[in-house]
Amino acid sequence: MTIHYDHFKTISPLGDETSEQLLGMIGDAVRACRKCYLCEGRTNAVPGFGNAGARIMLIGEAPGKNEDLQGKPFVGAAGNYLTELLGYAGLTREEVFIANILKCRPPSNRNPQPDEIFECTPYLRDQVRAIMPEYIVTMGNFATKFILRTDRGITGLRGNLQKTGQFSVLPVFHPAAAIYDRTKREVLEADFVYLGRLLGNVPWEGDAPNDGR
Template sequence: MASARPEDARDAAGLTAASDLGALRDHIGDCHRCALGDTRTQLVFGVGDPDARLMFVGEAPGKNEDLRGEPFVGAAGKLLDELLESIGLARSQVYIANILKCRPPGNRDPLPPEMASCTPFLARQIELIGPKVIATLGNFATRYVLDTQRPISAVRGRLFRAEGRAVVPIFHPAAALYDASKRDVLFDDFRRLKVVLDRAEDGTLQVPEQADGRLAPEPDGAAGHDAPHIAGRPSGDG
């Protein structure tokens, strides 16, 4: 949403001028554009291949991430590494960033003003990296990228398109730490994600244009498309 505040106009100009991730990080600086700048230990910008074909968008740094300055370094990060390994990818081959770059106190949910202040940085990161596929992890990332209020449980594992990129919503790995039944779902969705990625790369992925940008308001099943199923699914994992 456009703002009349002069500092926002300066920010928009600075974001446009940032021509690579380093310049964008410099532009963000020692950010205090929202109150989280006063309580964080370290700003967590993002990590990975700046030319990644697959980008993960999570929610916000937790305690470990806040201390280390890197996303997904705690127990959820360990599971994310396992999930990546299960589809033949290493963390260095993808890019990982969050909706918020600073930790909300006590790991509470992001607040709308915080998201409004911080998501322009993520939007510019996505533009600069140019991934073919975005995997949104959990409710907040999915709602932002797909501009929807539908819960992750209604859209996970399905294929959408936002601003020309394929989007696959997936449970946040932290969800499996509290609910073991989600672990198998996560591994299943990563197998689908790999198929989407392969097809995006070889040019055979098709997402109908009506899925572009925004989810239809109809009940589950009216919008989005099941990500392709994998023939000959491997056994013994999960």
């Protein structure tokens, strides 16, 4: 099932700088940012990390304790699991760019608040415009709802390729939510195999579906 959303419809690449330069500028702005209350409790802001020329951009929720300490997204147990998941798609971390909706850790890992999302997501939009990926993988409810501008939850959307503007969007469960849940793990791993098939890294079983792209 493919649904076409118009969020990001008018998005276009930023300026004349290279993607690396743009991501560097965005990272500097994030590290200096004091636009919301979350700057008070951070050890490090976590702008995002990865390949500026990536075909795939993965978007999670917010930094946790380890990410806050290291200034990098998806380190620790959830990060190790994400690396494993990328393997199901025939990908390595060096090939993708990983970012979050929020760039600073919420206290006690609570959910992002609407005002924090409002203040922080311009950085994410600029990262998308700097990279212009072919696929955006939204991990969990917050990334999926923001990117697709939908109230539909991740359980109903996961594994179904969507469109927003020129981007193909694959919503999946958040790795941290699946890490100790065998049922969710199986679903999440199957969704990464599907991503690998879309990318041509993993062979289709039978005929490839016509997903409208």
